Every structure is written in structure tokens, then in C-alpha cells.
Amino acid sequence: MWRERRLLWFTLAVVLLAGASLVSNAARLALQAQERQAATEQEARLWHDQGIIDPHDAAHVGRAVHSPVRPLAAFDPGISDFVGSSVFIEGHVQNPARYRPIEGGAALSRFTGFSAAWTLQVVAPLMIILAGFATMSGELARARLRQELGAGASTTALVAGRLMALVAMAGLLMVLMIGATMPAILLQDVSEADVKAFAALSAGYVLYLFVFCALTVAVSGLFVSARTTLVVLLGFWAFATVLLPRVAPAVAETLAPTPSAVAFKSALIEDAEKDVDVHDPKDQGLKAFKAGLLANYGVSDVADLPINFRGAKYEYGEKLSTERNRRHFDQLYKVYRRQDRVQRMFALLSPTISVKPWSRAFASTGFGAHLSYLRGVEDYRFRLMQKLNVEIKHHKPQSGERHYATEIASITRDVIYRPGELSLYDVAKAQAPNLAILLVWAVLAIGLTGVSAQRLGQRW
Secondary structure, X not given: OOOOHHHHHHHHHHHHHHHHHXXXXXXXXXXXXXXXXXXXXXXXXXXXXXXXXXXXXXXXXXXXXXXXXXXXXXXOOOOOOOOOOEEEEEOOEOOOOEOOHHHHOHHHHOOOOXXXXXXXHHHHXXXXXXXXXXXXXXXXXXXXXXXXXXXXXXXXXXXXXXXXXXXXXXXXXXXXXXXXXXXXXXXXOOOHHHHHHHHHHHHHHXXXXXXXXXXXXXXXXXXXXXXXXXXXXXXXXXXXXXXXXXXXXXXXXXXXXXXXXXXXXXXXXXHHHHOXXXXXXXXXXXXXXXXXXXXXXXXXXXXXXXXOHHHHHHHHHHHHHHHHHHHHHHHHHXXXXXXXXXXXXXXXXXXXXXXXXXXXXXOXXXXXXXXXXXXXXXHHHHHHHHHHHHHHHOOXXXXXXXXXOEEHHHHHOOOOOOXXXXXXXXXXXXXXXXXXXXXXXXXXXXXXXHHHHHHHHHHO
């Protein structure tokens, strides 16, 4: 393999291209981090500069919460360019994320898709096939294998030796890729958890590339002709890395269709119309809540309540609307999870379909990380809105004032946004099925090499 200079130059070219992609991705992520930090600071200033106003008006003014920039996205962008990067929070409403980076213009769209992760998922298996398709069948064609067996070598030792050589080449590629990745990642603000996640991510790729190494050597030993071996391996490569990863999502969408944005919003509005409307004094649900509150305090009129009824009803309404919105969004997320399960079935035919979610999960660029961000934002939104409602509830307007007003900055300073983050344990637990499928592929590939060695022994 070392004498095959074309393979060497091809490897260097791929590593250089992947390195260039990493550097450009890291620079883009650094710029995104600066932009989002500046936007976050501006949002905080706008929120705190509202001054003395009605807290419920502040709830409808709202503010935006931006998603964090993931350092490992330089290695595997995942879906981070295709999901919203900001959520606008306000009273009574759970808004979806918006402002997708992919909408940033043509300059970005020209480079989407190519990354170090894509290189290891698609290009590296092709390199392994080109390097190893003739390891056994080529020796058969040149009758060199007969000489090796005649010298006393066993077929098991010959197959294992060639497998070790191919694994060593794949390992060298991994080392070069990691070496190109680390500077790009270290340019950003990485944590110890990011380093551990990258180690787990790399371990998944080692197992993935080992599968292709074992399959290449095994198939090479099953066919006498190197040309036949190459055709079979290239066919499997195209099927496993190019075709199935595109077919699987389409099949998943067909079996578990995602509701359209219009249908989802219509269902949400229809459900809201059946619920209590705290802004409508004639609403029967609001009347029932009012009667219960009066009975609880032993008074007959709202004016006699020791609390501000306006704040109490807003607090009640926020709780109801949050539960309602959560039900609908959870149903949507269940559809996404069903789609993931359907796609995972195709992983039994392609190891690429297992390594993709593994890579994205540990790079924090998959749907799990995005969902964690959305839930963290919703938790913050609910706590912030209820803080405003409770403030109204505990303060009645002064004589001559229509509504109670206060300084928003002072009453919401202790309501802090805590980004939703998945622990490495949670990520590993969620990715256990994909790891199991990769291990099954590895065992099957090793078993196939054993069959290949046995057939070679019988043939010669």
C-alpha cells in the first residue's frame, strides 16, 4: 500500500480538504458565537431598559434567546445549519426556533455538506476499499498466495495480517483527521466535556472504519478476480453510504409524516379555543376560576380579594397555555422519534446510518441537542412569565392607576436562563442502539473474514 503512491496522494488530498473545511467551519462558528453574544447582550439591554411599566405589557414585549454555538460543530455540523438559532419568548405562546444559518446566503450554501465527519463517513470507506480490494484476490490472480501457503503460512494468518495492515492504514487516517481537527476545535472555547465527547465520537468512527476494513478483506478473499471484488465492494459502498442515507429519511417521513406548519398551528389554535381565555371576562372557564378564588378567600367581590385578581388569572392562564403547548410540541417530537426509529431499521443494511446519529449526538449537533435547547428556553420562558404574573398578583394598582406598574429589571434579575444541556451519560444512553448495531456489523464482518480464510484454505 505504501508503494501505491496514488493512494498516498489521494489520502493527503482528502486530509487537506477536510482540514480546510475544519478551519473554515471553526472561523464561521467563532463569528456566529460573537454575533449571538452581541445579540444576547442587546436583548438584555432592551429588556432591562423598559423601565417602569405594566409587567403584563412586558410579557408581550418578550425577548429572544439564542442557541449556543457548539465547538464540535467544526467537525460535524449535523443539523445545526438547518434548525433555528433563536427563539422569541412571550406570554401564552411557545414559539418555534427561527433564523436558520442556512438562510445566511449563497456563500454558506456552497460549502454545506462537506465536513470532516462526512469525509470519514463517505470518503474514508472508499479509500479503504481502493486500498484493500486486491489484498487477497490480487494475490490469487498472481498465484502469490500459493507460494505463501507453500511456505507454511496459514490462511487465517494471511487474512489476519492483511486485515491488520488495512486497519493500520485506517487508523493513520483517523490520526491525521484528529490532528487536523484539534487545532480548529481548540480555537474555540472548549470544555472538558467537549474533549470527552470528541473521544467518544472518535471511538465510534474507529469501529465504523474497522467494519469496512474487515468487509474489504473478507470480500477480497471470497472472489478470485480483483475486478469482481472491486465491483462488489463499490456497489456496497454506494448502497450503504450514498443511497440508503438518502432513502431512509424519505421512507421515515412517509411512514411517520411530519404535520405541516399550517396544520400544526391550526390544531394548536383549535385546542386553545376550547381552553380558558383569561382575557375574555365572559369566558365560562374564567368565571369558574373566579368563583373558586372568591370562595377560597371567603369574599363575594374581586375588589375584596387580598390579591390582584388580574395577576392571579394571568398566572392561571399561563399555566394552562404552557401545558397545552407542551402537549402539542411533545406530540410533534414523538413523530420525530418515530422517524428516527424507522431510519434505525435501515442501519441493519448500512453502518453509515448508525454512525451518523452517533457523530451528531456527541458533537451536540443532532436533534437531541436542539431539543434540549428548546426545552431549556421554554423552561426559562415559563419561569419569566410567571415571575411577572406573580408580581401583578401580589400588588394591586394604586388609587387612580389602571394597572400596577414596576421596574421590570429589578423583579426579573433573579430569573436566569439555564441552557439545556445533555450529559455524556444521557447521550451515550440514547445512542446505545446505534452502538449495538455497529458492534453487530463488526462481529458479522469478523465472521465473514473467518469464512473467507476457511474457503481459501479449502481452495488451496
